[in-house]
Amino acid sequence: MKSRMSTLLSLIKRDKYLLLMFSPIFLYYVIFMYVPMPGMLLAFRNFMPGQGMFSGEWVGLRWFDQFVNSIYFWRLLRNTFLLAFLPLLFGFSIPILFAVCIVEIKNQAFKRFAQTVTYLPHFISTVVVAGMIINFLSPTDGIVNTLIAKLGMEKVNFMMDAGWFRTIFTSSDIWQSFGFSSIIYIAAIMGIDPEMYDSGKIDGVNKFQELWHLTLPSIKPTIVILLLLSLGGIMSVGFEKVYLLYNGATYETADVLSTYVYRMGIEGQNYGFATAVGLFNSIITFVLVFAANTMTRRLTKMSLW
Amino acid sequence: MQKSRSDRLFYGFVYLLTVLAVVVTLYPFLYVISVSFSSVDAIDKQKVALWPVGFTLSGYKMVLQYRELWVSFYNTLWYTVIGTLLNIVATCLAAFPLSRQQFFLRRKLNFFIAFTMYFSGGLIPVYMLITSLGLYNTRWVMVLPVLVITFNVMICRSAFEGIPNEIFESASIDGANELTMLYRLAVPIIKPTLAVLTLYYAVFHWNNFFSALLYLGKQDMQPLQMFLRRVLIMASPEVMQKMGGTMTTGALAVSTLQVRYVSIVVSILPIVTIYPFIQRYFVKGITLGAVKG
Numbered sequence: 373m374k375s376r377m378s379t380l381l382s383l384i385k386r387d388k389y390l391l392l393m394f395s396p397i398f399l400y401y402v403i404f405m406y407v408p409m410p411g412m413l414l415a416f417r418n419f420m421p422g423q424g425m426f427s428g429e430w431v432g433l434r435w436f437d438q439f440v441n442s443i444y445f446w447r448l449l450r451n452t453f454l455l456a457f458l459p460l461l462f463g464f465s466i467p468i469l470f471a472v473c474i475v476e477i478k479n480q481a482f483k484r485f486a487q488t489v490t491y492l493p494h495f496i497s498t499v500v501v502a503g504m505i506i507n508f509l510s511p512t513d514g515i516v517n518t519l520i521a522k523l524g525m526e527k528v529n530f531m532m533d534a535g536w537f538r539t540i541f542t543s544s545d546i547w548q549s550f551g552f553s554s555i556i557y558i559a560a561i562m563g564i565d566p567e568m569y570d571s572g573k574i575d576g577v578n579k580f581q582e583l584w585h586l587t588l589p590s591i592k593p594t595i596v597i598l599l600l601l602s603l604g605g606i607m608s609v610g611f612e613k614v615y616l617l618y619n620g621a622t623y624e625t626a627d628v629l630s631t632y633v634y635r636m637g638i639e640g641q642n643y644g645f646a647t648a649v650g651l652f653n654s655i656i657t658f659v660l661v662f663a664a665n666t667m668t669r670r671l672t673k674m675s676l677w
Numbered sequence: 678m679q680k681s682r683s684d685r686l687f688y689g690f691v692y693l694l695t696v697l698a699v700v701v702t703l704y705p706f707l708y709v710i711s712v713s714f715s716s717v718d719a720i721d722k723q724k725v726a727l728w729p730v731g732f733t734l735s736g737y738k739m740v741l742q743y744r745e746l747w748v749s750f751y752n753t754l755w756y757t758v759i760g761t762l763l764n765i766v767a768t769c770l771a772a773f774p775l776s777r778q779q780f781f782l783r784r785k786l787n788f789f790i791a792f793t794m795y796f797s798g799g800l801i802p803v804y805m806l807i808t809s810l811g812l813y814n815t816r817w818v819m820v821l822p823v824l825v826i827t828f829n830v831m832i833c834r835s836a837f838e839g840i841p842n843e844i845f846e847s848a849s850i851d852g853a854n855e856l857t858m859l860y861r862l863a864v865p866i867i868k869p870t871l872a873v874l875t876l877y878y879a880v881f882h883w884n885n886f887f888s889a890l891l892y893l894g895k896q897d898m899q900p901l902q903m904f905l906r907r908v909l910i911m912a913s914p915e916v917m918q919k920m921g922g923t924m925t926t927g928a929l930a931v932s933t934l935q936v937r938y939v940s941i942v943v944s945i946l947p948i949v950t951i952y953p954f955i956q957r958y959f960v961k962g963i964t965l966g967a968v969k970g
Contacts, residue, residue, distance in 0.1 A: 383781045386781075387774075387779075387780055387781055387782070387855075389854050389855035389856050390773075390774040390777060390780050390855050391774075391782070392856075393770045393773060393774050393855070393856070393859070394770065394771065394774045394775075394782075394786060396767065396770065397767060397770055397771040397790075397824075397825065398786075398789075400767070400824045400825065401789065401790055401793060403806075403810075404803075404806070404821075404822050404824075405793040405797065405798075406793075407798075407806055408797070408798025408799070408802035408803045408805075408806050409796070409797070409798045409802070410798075410802075411798045411799075411801070411802025411803075411805060411806065412798055412799060412802060414801065414802060424809070425802060425805045425806065425809070469694065470694070470695075470698055472691075473690075473691045473692075473694050473695045473698075474695065476687075476688065476691045477691060477692070477695060482695075485699070486695050486698065486699050487956075488953060488956060489699050489702050489703050490698055490699065490702050491956065492702065492706075492949070492952075493702055495880050495884075495948050495952060496884075496945055496948070497883070497884035497886065497902055497905070497944070497945075498884065498886060499884075499886050499902045499905045499906050499909065499910070500905060500909070500941055500944060500945060502909070502910060503905060503906075503908075503909025503910055503937065503941060504705055504709065504909075504941065506909065506910060507909065507934070507937055507938075508705070513720075513723070513934050515708060515723075518723045547701065547702065550698070551698070551702065578683040578684055578687070579683065579684045579687035579688070580683060580686075580687055583687075611887065612886060612887055615890075616906065616910055630800070633799075633800055633801070634800065637800060637801045637804070638800075638801075638804060638891065643801050643805070646800070646801050647799060647801040647802065650799035650800050650801060651799060653799075654796070654797070654799060658795060658796065661795060
């Protein structure tokens, strides 16, 4: 016992500067990350405003029960899944395709220009993107409706129509992210051994065959990892964009778990119930990330942890 | 002969798709910029399609003399500069010990921070913590709760790990301690990675809307994004009227569109001007950390 203490002390003494460096970070993680964790227990308590985070009588699964049996449950679950899954379904292949194009472009100036332009939307704030969408689609002075009217068709009030929300959300998501997502594929393609292409040329393959039989198989590990990673993130639909784009008229297709937690908890001060919904969301996310990670490890022998 | 024809077809597709991608991303911005410089009359008759019609700066004059824009601009600048500075210092301080093979707590602390990527208290407990710490409606609420982003610490850590250990060993023989090694050796070596991380953090702070929505009720502390939300999304008539000043109602109705588009241009200008300079580090910096994670 005594010798273990003294080895520990000598280790601390040896690494004192590293410990010193890390101590503010340690404090940060404890305060802002670890202290709120037991706050989750609010989901099982009847919290009274004005009291501390760890107060209130225990109510068991009352909030979960209330949530699962509410009329919003399936709607929220469906919307959360769809708004995460649709961008993935329609958007996943586009960055790969775009990366293939960028690598093949010989004109350096055009290549740089195309890359610079397509990365840009990734850096624009969600507020601006949502603002552009709403203003472009405005029924009075939006450019889209102006065009529709010029073509002699009926104007559409896109933002007030629940039927349009998923299309708008998905397509704008793809618009915002495809360029930047392609970077990782571009790097993967550049990392392919050039000798493979040389030997391909000797065998007389054309560019299409080269793409199908050489390039895509070579970047398959990257594709698989990114696909599984995004599957893990499927329940964490961004709060911001939904919050900025939706309104009472489109809740039917737009309201997701995170926006519901915000409305119930922050706006409605219904802390216990909102924490329960949030916890429900985290549990599903955690299961999905875990499953995705296990699958990645099986398939590619690489994993996140 | 057949081969070259199919190859030509391939390159045709490549250029076609790339041009399409460029047009689709660029056009919305071009349109916004053009409207922001067009005359009210041209906007009213919806003549603007690609280039500005009836060039004028009156939209900019109107928006730029609006006090609230400058207040929120200043606030965002404050949050971005102070926040990014703290982020970079803290990220290095976190990543360096985690990258040192001999550090006896390395594995434990790695897990300690990685765990928070997969498990968190959730919105409500965090909100209650921050209000009970007295951070609500203070400037620090935009900076302290996001002192580091764990994923960025991981990227920084792999960059430090890429430095050959011999360099540190010889420095240690010369009498350098770990603090000196970090400051004099490690940081200068991973400058490209730090440039990318600086960009990431700065963009995050510049665009951070969520924290302000939750924790900043006071309008004079709110960042640009909250101002933009009032102008662009809620199209707050009050803001529009204040900006429009004494204009007639007919002209006001049109110029609100211009006000919105000018605000977009003004708000994205800083990022658009800075980012081409850092862009060249992207592929290097990102692939360094991303998949290895």
